[in-house]
Amino acid sequence: xxxxxxxxxxxxxxxxxxxILAVVLPVLISVAFLVYAERKVLALIQLRxxxxxxxxxxxxxxxxxxxxxxxxxxxxxxxxxxVVFILAPIITMVLSLAGWAVIPFAPGWVVSDINxxxxxxxxxxxxxxxGIIMAGWASNSQYPFLGALRSAAQMVSYEVSIGFVIITVLxxxxxxxxxxxxxxxxxxxxxxxxxxxxxxxxxxxxxxxxRLPFDLxxxxxxxxAGFFTEYSSASFVLFFLGEYASMxxxxxxxxxxxxxxxxxxxxxxxxNAIPGVIWxxxxxxxxxxxxxxxxxxxxRYRYDQLMxxxxxxxxxxxxxxxxxxxxxxxxxxxxPK
Amino acid sequence: MIVYSLTFYLFSSIAVLSALMVISxxxxxxxxxxxxxxxxxxxxxxxxxGAEFLAMILVVVYVGAVAVLFLFVxxxxxxxxxxxxxxxxxxLPFGALLGIVLVIELGxxxxxxxxxxxxxxxxxxxxxxxxxxxxxxxxxxxxxxxFYLFQICGIIxxxxxxxxxxxxxxxKGGVKRQNxxxxxxxxxxxxxxxxxxxxxxxx
Numbered sequence: 001x002x003x004x005x006x007x008x009x010x011x012x013x014x015x016x017x018x019x020i021l022a023v024v025l026p027v028l029i030s031v032a033f034l035v036y037a038e039r040k041v042l043a044l045i046q047l048r049x050x051x052x053x054x055x056x057x058x059x060x061x062x063x064x065x066x067x068x069x070x071x072x073x074x075x076x077x078x079x080x081x082x083v084v085f086i087l088a089p090i091i092t093m094v095l096s097l098a099g100w101a102v103i104p105f106a107p108g109w110v111v112s113d114i115n116x117x118x119x120x121x122x123x124x125x126x127x128x129x130x131g132i133i134m135a136g137w138a139s140n141s142q143y144p145f146l147g148a149l150r151s152a153a154q155m156v157s158y159e160v161s162i163g164f165v166i167i168t169v170l171x172x173x174x175x176x177x178x179x180x181x182x183x184x185x186x187x188x189x190x191x192x193x194x195x196x197x198x199x200x201x202x203x204x205x206x207x208x209x210x211r212l213p214f215d216l217x218x219x220x221x222x223x224x225a226g227f228f229t230e231y232s233s234a235s236f237v238l239f240f241l242g243e244y245a246s247m248x249x250x251x252x253x254x255x256x257x258x259x260x261x262x263x264x265x266x267x268x269x270x271x272n273a274i275p276g277v278i279w280x281x282x283x284x285x286x287x288x289x290x291x292x293x294x295x296x297x298x299x300r301y302r303y304d305q306l307m308x309x310x311x312x313x314x315x316x317x318x319x320x321x322x323x324x325x326x327x328x329x330x331x332x333x334x335x336p337k
Numbered sequence: 338m339i340v341y342s343l344t345f346y347l348f349s350s351i352a353v354l355s356a357l358m359v360i361s362x363x364x365x366x367x368x369x370x371x372x373x374x375x376x377x378x379x380x381x382x383x384x385x386x387g388a389e390f391l392a393m394i395l396v397v398v399y400v401g402a403v404a405v406l407f408l409f410v411x412x413x414x415x416x417x418x419x420x421x422x423x424x425x426x427x428x429l430p431f432g433a434l435l436g437i438v439l440v441i442e443l444g445x446x447x448x449x450x451x452x453x454x455x456x457x458x459x460x461x462x463x464x465x466x467x468x469x470x471x472x473x474x475x476x477x478x479x480x481x482x483x484f485y486l487f488q489i490c491g492i493i494x495x496x497x498x499x500x501x502x503x504x505x506x507x508x509k510g511g512v513k514r515q516n517x518x519x520x521x522x523x524x525x526x527x528x529x530x531x532x533x534x535x536x537x538x539x540x
Contacts (some may be wrong), residue, residue, distance in 0.1 A: 008341065084370070115470045119393035126401030130373070133405070137366060137412050145412075152409050156402060163397075176390075176472055304515065 014048055017110045023100050032062040033243040038292045045296035072233040079137065080230065084138035088221075089228075089235040092131030092242035099124040099249045104179045104264045106276035117178035118166055125162075125208060129155040130244055132210075132227045134215060135239070139230040147226030150303065151210060151217035157310035158207040164318035165201045168194060168234040169257050174336025182261030189265075191258040197321055198258045200314050202290065207244065207310070211291055213298040214306055220284070232302050251287035252280070259283045345385055352378035369408045376400045388474045 004259020036051065036059060043050025059293035076082055102117040104110040114120060136332055170176060172194070175183040191198045207214040218226030228239045255261060260283075262276030301309070331333045351374065358371040376399050383392035479487055534540060 007480060081364075084366075114389060116389045116393045119397065123393050123396040123401060126397055129401075129405055132409060133412075134370070149409070149412075152405055156405055159401065175470070177470075216469070 007042065014262040016111075017105060017298070020101075023103075024097055025109055027097065027100055027245055028241065028249060031241055032066070033059075034244050034248065034288060035062040035065075035142075035240075037288070038295070041226075041289065041292045042296050045293075060127070066237055069237045070234050074233040074235060075230075077141070077230050081138040081140065084134050085230075086235065088131050088138060089231065089238035089242065091134065092128065093238045093245070094243040095124055095127050095131065096246035096249060099253075102178055103197045103249075103252050103256070104261065105280050107179070109277060110179065113177065113179060115238050116176045118170070118176050118181065118257075121178075121249075122159075122163065122166060125246070125250065126155070126159050127255075128208075129172065129240075131242065132288035135231070139227075140229055141216055143223045143225075143229045144227045145230060146218040147219070147223050147229070150219075151227060153206055154210075154306060154310075155213065157307060158204040158314070161200060161310065161314040161318045162208065164315070164322050165192070165197045166257070167322050168197050168318070171322070171325050171329060172336070177263075178256055182256055182263060183304060185260040185263060189258065189260040189263075194258065194325070197318065198254075201254060201257065202287070204310075205254060206294060207290065209247045209250050209291075211247065212295040213301050215300065216306060217304055219300065247291060248284065251284050251291065255280065255283040259287075311336045341385065345382070346383065348378045348381040351375075352382065365411045365414070366408065369404065369411050371401055372407075373404050374405065388471060390470075390475060 009292075039061070040050040040058075054060045054064045074083060099121050102114060102120050104113070131157075132151045133148045136144040136151070139145070169181065170188055172190060172337035173181045175184075193220045206212075210217050216226075217223075218228065220226075223229070228236060231239060262280045264271035264274065264276075265280050266272075268271065353375040355371040355378065359368045359375065362368045362371060376395060378402075380392040380395040383389070468531060532540060
């Protein structure tokens with residue numbers, strides 16, 4: 001076959017770019033609304049009004065904030081390591097968007113349907129720590145450095161139990177492909193037979209995304225703002241967007257692993273008439289609401305308590321559950337072929 | 338095919354350049370960051386070979402866990418860069434010897450591979466990746482043919498882990514630790530201790 005520049009590079013390139021934009025733009029816009037939703041829900045929990053000035057019900061507040069931050073001066077501290085300092089927020093942002101490449105929104109609605117989808121997501125979320133650790137080190141200041149150290153230890157610890165939770169799900173599916181993981185939940189969502197794993201995964205996701213009650217890396221009462229103390233304007237916006245985008249990514253991972261992805265709760269008329277992408281969105285919004293609810297309810301963990309929970313409670317329990325699940329599947333001959 | 342070769346040269350040239358930067362960067366933290374870049378590009382090469390599982394494992398294990406701890410340690414150390422440079426000439430002959438041995442070994446491997454199997458390089462360029470998931474292929478070989486070797490690897494890792502824990506775990510005493518069971522078992526009876534105090538004596 002003759003190689004033609006137009007058909008082999010330009011057209012596939014344009015198609016891929018269009019697909020990427022079709023995923024990334026909704027994610028970025030939903031980040032803006034997630035920030036608004038968080039402020040509004042927290043306000044309701046605390047009997048306040050929340051943002052209510054910009055636009056109807058204050059719905060455009062996040063856009064106004066982003067505009068304000070971007071137009072401000074970007075201050076780079078003179079003692080900082082400039083290249084790494086600028087690179088850190090970019091890495092955070094890129095990684096939180098890269099994971100969306102493998103997320104299936106509905107049957108066939110996926111940019112890249114790779115065989116090792118869940119491993120890819122796990123890899124991308126484990127790389128997320130670099131943005132934080134580089135920011136903390138490059139700032140050349142005490143508070144960000146402490147925040148970076150805390151975050152490195154915390155994310156590595158909770159990744160271990162997330163890994164075991166993923167293994168438990170994979171034992172029941174028999175494939176690492178995300179679409180196959182969803183299709184394996186047609187009879188029952190994994191949140192029901194694997195309920196303890198679902199809870200562990202959710203709590204570990206809170207720790208992995210540095211959300212309350214595990215937000216020690218940015219602990220404002222002891223570390224000013226943690227790893228992004230020295231950041232301002234556009235680089236701050238990138239951190240902010242990255243953090244919330246990875247929150248949405250983690251909740252979509254929870255939905256795919258445990259809540260049946262795009263599948264309706266019951267496969268009967270009024271439910272299966274609604275398109276899969278809407279079910280997927282509804283489930284993600286539910287998990288995100290839990291994230292915000294937890295933030296409004298629980299006090300922050302102390303550092304040693306955080307480590308104790310990760311290593312002495314979650315790790316042995318999830319390890320036990322991996323052994324129990326595989327034993328159960330082998331004994332009743334239910335291993336996926 | 339041309340896109341494939343372009344991506345190959347992109348990944349491999351960045352991997353080699355960043356590997357060079359690992360040993361030539363002045364700042365050790367930069368070295369570790371370049372090492373991570375090199376790892377990521379190596380995993381890109383694995384993807385091109387059709388070894389997607391190995392690629393992801395490389396990122397998860399080396400970049401996501403080992404390099405984080407490495408960076409952690411390097412950041413905490415207060416290294417004198419100039420002193421570090423002083424021993425360079427002293428170690429040069431030994432390092433060069435190691436490098437030459439490696440190059441010769443790679444050369445032998447390359448020559449024997451070419452002579453024994455002429456088609457291998459063609460097959461490596463176009464692996465039949467989509468016939469069977471290579472996660473399954475690795476599992477089928479690892480847990481049957483290489484089962485005992487796999488178990489021995491596990492035991493070696495366990496021994497290394499226990500060794501490093503015993504080397505570093507030192508109970509200095511005097512450290513205040515929270516005992517949650519003790520805290521939870523406090524009630525009105527054992528929290529307050531009533532004592533009769535005699536006048537003019539105290540406790």
